[in-house]
Amino acid sequence: MKIKLMSWKQTLFFILVATSIVACSSSKNQPAALEPEAHLPTVANNELVFVTQVSPNIDTQKNDQEWSGIEYELASLFVKQYAPELKLRFVAVKQTSEIIPILLKNQAHIAAANFAITPMRKALVQFSSPYDESQEQLVYRADTDAINTRKFNISQLSRLFNNKTIRLPESASAHEYFEKIRKSQPTLKWQTSATDNAELLLKQVANNELDFTVANQRLVSQMAYFYPNLAVAMPIGEPEKIAWALSKNADPNLVTQVNHFFKKIRKDGTLANLLDRYYGHINRLNTQDVSTFIERSDTLLPQYAPLFKAAQVETGLDWRLLAALSYRESHWDTLNTSPTGVRGMMMLTENTADLMGVTDRLDPKQSIPAGAHYIVKMIELIPENVPEPDRTYMALAAYNIGYAHVQDARVLTKRLNLNPDNWLDVKKTLLKLSDPTYYSMTKFGYADGSAPVIFVESVRSYQQILEHFEAEYTTQHHATVAQNN
Secondary structure, three states: OOOOOOOHHHHHHHHHHHOOOOOOOOOOOOOOOOOOOOOOOOOHHHEEEEEEEOEOOEEEEOOOOEEEEHHHHHHHHHHHHHOOOOEEEEEEEOOHHHHHHHHHOOOOOEEEEEEEOOHHHHOOEEEOOOOEEEEEEEEEEOOOOOOOHHHOOHHHHHHHOOOOOEEEEOOOOHHHHHHHHOOOOOOOOOEEEOOOOHHHHHHHHHOOOOOEEEEEHHHHHHHHHHOOOEEEEEEEEEEEEEEEEEEOOOOHHHHHHHHHHHHHHHHOOHHHHHHHHHHOOOOOOOHHHHHHHHHHHHHOHHHHHHHHHHHHHHHOOOHHHHHHHHHHHHOOOOOOEOOOOOEOOOOEOHHHHHHOOOOOOOOHHHHHHHHHHHHHHHHHHOOOOOOOOHHHHHHHHHHHHOHHHHHHHHHHHHHOOOOOOOHHHHHHHHHHHHOHHHHOOOOOOOOOOHHHHHHHHHHHHHHHHHHHHOOOOOHHHHHHHHHHO
16 A cells, blocks of 8 residues: 655655754654655656755856766766666755655756765665765864864763764765764764755855864865865764665666666776866875865966966966966966976976967066967877867876876776776876886886876866856956957
């Protein structure tokens, strides 16, 4: 006999209780899982609908009409490969707690939102095979003198939180863990936020508005690039598997297709490449690197931003990429000179300067556009069949170590039965160019292959920070500036 469906308010209340996210709840009995409504046909309205939570993992742009991020790329690949006749549509929510109700109300087929598999959630929805793993982390502000986390561990959380405020988003998986350990620490208390997601709570910690919160390591690493005073006190619970979620009554064929999709992209390397594209650089910079970069972005960058933007107009390369490249090379020091003789904000060699028509490498009005055009030349040398952003990553590596060694790495990558058009595989092979077993097989011989890998990851990291704080420069902006001048 089918269970009578509850009202929306009753449904939400049930989910909150079932997932133990009412702060300081002491209930020990777990209610039975709610039976979802009958599944929505896969081809309803000729759309496959995904629900997601807007975060650094997936972003909307231009009036919510354009999407980007790893979840969007995965969903796009899935629709392209397994349901090309359907249109992809995303529904965005602000809170993790809204995701399961959306599925139960049949307003979406699949949840793709960096969603961790937990026992409570499994009682309500079904999960695909996992495609990632993440660890929840307890986060605080590093410059808070009153908190000395070195004296505490998981068994002493109640002491750590004494007279301090810890707040979690609704439906955060850490609630389940805290409920579990409160049996041994009955005085353990925490708060639940019904309005703030993990990203906002991390901002509150960074701004000294909150003592502690918990977020997954991916988000913490990304947010630490924007707020370098965030610090990790300790891991919370065990590492969690990340997967897509579907209604219990979802079309079995859709579930099968989703699982087959993840099996396929895991096997052919597509998944590893996407994970590297979005997360492969996020641990490259340390706190001091980020703090110094943000400080100089406020003090030095405004002087040179017009030159980077003008270079974007000439080359089509995002000015924030060019600024990030320049910072990695010279820290925006116009007089910077290396022991090997490269000079200026873009650290041009004499040969490169001559090639690009630069008469004074210390003049940023010459060196910035020259460096930008030289990057374009490197991009043009990389075969057109190499997809973006991998092509640009390889061009950045060539800017650092020379195109010849990058080409050596690509040839060696193919010999090792890896993909020479994939930055993740080429990155692995670059590291082998200092090993005589491998560089003896190449045309141009030995190279310190770690240098371009660190270079590219650093540039990507600086660019990510700039994209967070600095606006995109468009043709409309350029036209306005030109008109005003």
